[in-house]
Amino acid sequence: MAKSGDTKSFWERMESIDRRVIFLILLVVVAIPLVISVGVEIPPTAPVIEAHEAVESLEAGDVLMVSIDFDATSAPELIPMLESVLRQAFEKDVKVVMLGHIAIGLPLGHVALEEAAAELGKIYGVDYVDLGYRPGYVAVMIAMGREISDVFATDYQGTRLADMEITRDLHSYEDVDLLFGFEHGAVIDYWVRYVQARFGQRMTFGTTAVMAPDAYPYLQAGQIEGLVGGLKGAAEYETLIGVPGMATRGMPAQEWAHLLVIGFIALGNMGFFFTRRKRRRSAAEAGQA
Amino acid sequence: MGSLGTIIGTWLAGFLTLAILSFLYKDNPFYKLAEHIYVGVSAGYWLIYVAFFDVKPMLWDTFVTETGAEKWIILIPGALGIIMLSRWFPKSAWLSRWPIAFTVGVGAGLGITANIQGYVMPQVAATILPVTGMNLVSLNNLVLMVGVVTTMLYFYFSKPQRGVLSWTAKIGIVFIMVSFGASFGYTLMARISLLIGRLYFILADLLHVIG
Numbered sequence: 001m002a003k004s005g006d007t008k009s010f011w012e013r014m015e016s017i018d019r020r021v022i023f024l025i026l027l028v029v030v031a032i033p034l035v036i037s038v039g040v041e042i043p044p045t046a047p048v049i050e051a052h053e054a055v056e057s058l059e060a061g062d063v064l065m066v067s068i069d070f071d072a073t074s075a076p077e078l079i080p081m082l083e084s085v086l087r088q089a090f091e092k093d094v095k096v097v098m099l100g101h102i103a104i105g106l107p108l109g110h111v112a113l114e115e116a117a118a119e120l121g122k123i124y125g126v127d128y129v130d131l132g133y134r135p136g137y138v139a140v141m142i143a144m145g146r147e148i149s150d151v152f153a154t155d156y157q158g159t160r161l162a163d164m165e166i167t168r169d170l171h172s173y174e175d176v177d178l179l180f181g182f183e184h185g186a187v188i189d190y191w192v193r194y195v196q197a198r199f200g201q202r203m204t205f206g207t208t209a210v211m212a213p214d215a216y217p218y219l220q221a222g223q224i225e226g227l228v229g230g231l232k233g234a235a236e237y238e239t240l241i242g243v244p245g246m247a248t249r250g251m252p253a254q255e256w257a258h259l260l261v262i263g264f265i266a267l268g269n270m271g272f273f274f275t276r277r278k279r280r281r282s283a284a285e286a287g288q289a
Numbered sequence: 290m291g292s293l294g295t296i297i298g299t300w301l302a303g304f305l306t307l308a309i310l311s312f313l314y315k316d317n318p319f320y321k322l323a324e325h326i327y328v329g330v331s332a333g334y335w336l337i338y339v340a341f342f343d344v345k346p347m348l349w350d351t352f353v354t355e356t357g358a359e360k361w362i363i364l365i366p367g368a369l370g371i372i373m374l375s376r377w378f379p380k381s382a383w384l385s386r387w388p389i390a391f392t393v394g395v396g397a398g399l400g401i402t403a404n405i406q407g408y409v410m411p412q413v414a415a416t417i418l419p420v421t422g423m424n425l426v427s428l429n430n431l432v433l434m435v436g437v438v439t440t441m442l443y444f445y446f447s448k449p450q451r452g453v454l455s456w457t458a459k460i461g462i463v464f465i466m467v468s469f470g471a472s473f474g475y476t477l478m479a480r481i482s483l484l485i486g487r488l489y490f491i492l493a494d495l496l497h498v499i500g
Contacts, residue, residue, distance in 0.1 A: 034499060138396070153346060153351075194407065221412055250489060254481055
């Protein structure tokens with residue numbers, strides 16, 4: 001049995017709580033709303049509405065360039081918004097040209113592209129194409145401003161661009177009506193600084209939540225037309241196109257988890273303040289001794 | 290019901306997800322196994338991609354199919370690429386400085402113009418905003434301008450931060466802290482989203498608990 005002098009107060013016990021307990025609580029709090037499917041209202045915010053409107057402004061036959069600049073580590077946030085954008089574009093008979101600067105993430109984008117195309121009856125080489133990956137962000141971006149086939153002589157399967165209907169007249173950014181990049185890193189900076197500034201390319205982005213604060217200055221400056229940030233942004237986009245998906249399903253869990261973390265932060269700070277006096281007293285006693 | 294390949298793939302992905310998450314309890318062999326598989330697969334994948342999407346189409350195929358000057362110009366970057374490999378051999382490692390110098394030179398040249406044209410100028414222009422009348426837009430513009438100026442003053446170290454410079458720098462700190470808070474909030478949101486994504490996969494695709 002512990003001596004009476006060793007007994008810890010409630011706040012001291014809370015301060016030394018095993019972090020694995022916190023992980024477990026977080027896991028349960030995230031899992032419950034996913035299982036019982038609690039509905040929450042997801043009103044779209046201005047940056048997401050602007051991104052949606054940028055795609056909505058395209059007409060049948062226009063070219064939407066989709067850049068896959070993420071990998072599996074960001075897929076839960078970016079795949080839902082990619083699926084929504086592809087669905088919206090295909091429903092408007094917009095032609096989709098996919099490429100990417102993160103080689104390991106491109107297959108994720110390709111799967112989403114094929115699924116959306118199959119669902120809406122689109123034909124490869126006519127309505128959509130996957131150009132694949134070429135290394136060297138900046139060199140690729142700048143060279144595409146001169147002649148796309150200089151960099152992407154073929155698509156990801158090795159078919160020459162000149163042999164496909166969708167890419168026959170695709171030569172430079174002048175033939176691209178909008179670029180929609182899906183970003184989890186610094187590639188967004190290259191797109192804006194090298195392509196938007198130099199070639200005046202219209203562009204809008206979907207980013208991970210981590211990247212969103214870095215992208216807002218571009219939106220505020222009018223360099224990009226819209227911004228879809230994180231799973232929350234993806235859920236807003238799903239609301240706008242009227243097709244709820246995984247992002248919408250995840251919002252209650254996101255909300256509950258945020259409330260839990262706010263609670264933990266409040267609890268931690270309260271514990272800090274309530275135990276501060278005791279720590280100071282102990283420090284003073286140690287000093288006297 | 291999916292194909293056998295899909296089922297095996299889903300169970301494998303489920304196992305690897307749980308193996309990685311098991312690190313939250315403590316380091317263990319399952320986590321190590323998943324980590325090593327990830328590193329190995331990533332490296333192999335990159336190797337294949339670079340070989341078949343870079344070296345073959347852009348170097349080899351170009352050399353074989355092109356005619357005239359284009360055919361021979363491609364040998365220059367090819368040679369620079371091979372010289373880069375000289376870093377493996379200590380006696381000839383100095384040769385690798387040539388391609389590195391070329392890359393740094395091109396990168397710096399492109400970067401300077403791009404950053405001025407595509408970042409500094411548009412951002413400065415976007416900071417010079419009208420404050421006309423008592424409305425929300427003017428208030429927003431004012432906050433933006435005060436935030437930019439005071440934050441820059443906080444990083445002005447040529448004079449001691451006393452008097453006016455002291456309190457403007459303190460206002461700058463407030464803006465910086467708000468910025469850090471926003472970044473932390475967004476980061477937290479991103480990490481929770483990743484957990485949601487993995488749990489959704491386990492509950493929907495693996496266990497079929499949710500539809």
